[in-house]
Amino acid sequence: MAKGKTFIISGPSGVGKSTVLRELFKDRDDLYFSVSATTREPREGEQDGVSYHFINVERFQEMIEADAFLEYAEYVGNFYGTPKKYVDRAMNEGKDVILDIEVQGALQVCTKRPETIRIFIAPPSWDELERRLKSRGTDSDEKIQKRLVRAKAELQTADVYDYFVINDSVDRAVREINAIMLAEHCKPAERMKILKE
Numbered sequence: 001m002a003k004g005k006t007f008i009i010s011g012p013s014g015v016g017k018s019t020v021l022r023e024l025f026k027d028r029d030d031l032y033f034s035v036s037a038t039t040r041e042p043r044e045g046e047q048d049g050v051s052y053h054f055i056n057v058e059r060f061q062e063m064i065e066a067d068a069f070l071e072y073a074e075y076v077g078n079f080y081g082t083p084k085k086y087v088d089r090a091m092n093e094g095k096d097v098i099l100d101i102e103v104q105g106a107l108q109v110c111t112k113r114p115e116t117i118r119i120f121i122a123p124p125s126w127d128e129l130e131r132r133l134k135s136r137g138t139d140s141d142e143k144i145q146k147r148l149v150r151a152k153a154e155l156q157t158a159d160v161y162d163y164f165v166i167n168d169s170v171d172r173a174v175r176e177i178n179a180i181m182l183a184e185h186c187k188p189a190e191r192m193k194i195l196k197e
Contacts, residue, residue, distance in 0.1 A: 002193070004032070004091040005184055006113065008099045008106045009177075011121035012151030014133040016167045017100055020121060023174045024098070032090035034099045037063070040078035053083065071101065071108035082109070096181060103157050117184055119177060120161040123151075124168035 011017050025031055037053040039060050048054050055063075060079045063069060072081030082105070087097050099109065099116075110116050123129035129151060133144045158164060163180050167173040184190070 002094060002185070002190065004030075004093070004095040004097060005181075006087060006091065006097045006099065006109070006116045007177075007181060007184075008101060008109060008116055008118045009121060010101060010103055010106050010118065010154070010161070011167075012123070012129065012154050013147045014129050014136070014151070015121050015123050016132065016170065016173075017121055019170055020167060020173045020177070021098065021100060023170055024177055030095055032086075032093075032095040032097045034082055034087055034090075034097055036080050037069075037083050038078055038080045040080075070099075070112060071105040073105060103154050106161075117163070117180070118161040119163045119165055119180060120158040121165050121167050121173065122155065122158065124166055126152075128168075 009017055009021065021033070025033065035049065035051070035053060037055055037060065039055060039057045040052075042048065042051070042054050046052065046054075057079065060072075060081070063081070063083070064072060068084055069081040070084050070087060072079060074080075082099060082101065087099075090097050099105075101109070106116075106118055110118065123132070126148070130144065130148060133139060133147055139147065163176075165173050165176045165180075
């Protein structure tokens with residue numbers, strides 16, 4: 001059985017990553033969505049091992065010291081990280097792993113595992129991104145402007161990614177991501193291994 005690959009999906013807030021990923025996973029049982037560990041308290045309706053792996057700060061620090069994370073960061077007083085063991089288990093089962101992480105986390109992962117494939121999802125335009133953020137109805141105008149400033153900064157780093165997908169249509173974005181994943185598995189280095197088995 002061929003080993004799975006790791007794919008990072010990044011993009012600014014409001015670009016539609018969650019919607020695209022939901023559609024991507026709909027008809028595929030050969031994918032594994034990486035669930036992050038966090039030290040924050042579970043919110044209502046969240047399940048351990050599904051929403052996050054909820055652990056305490058001491059355990060998180062032990063995992064940092066044991067190099068058990070592909071990446072981790074502190075955000076608003078809580079730690080978040082991607083545990084290696086679940087990613088490795090899924091890959092060894094032949095599943096491709098999807099990491100939905102931001103640009104800094106992607107850099108950490110690729111430093112440890114340069115073979116990781118990075119896909120950046122971008123909006124079709126700034127006006128559309130602003131419209132999507134406003135239509136959520138969850139943020140103030142000030143917060144939306146901060147998200148747009150951050151989005152522009154994130155976009156400046158997109159050229160270090162392996163692929164660039166514009167989410168002007170969820171169906172097209174999903175088709176492109178599926179095509180990228182298939183192409184990555186068709187590379188000579190991947191296929192030649194099969195002949196040697």
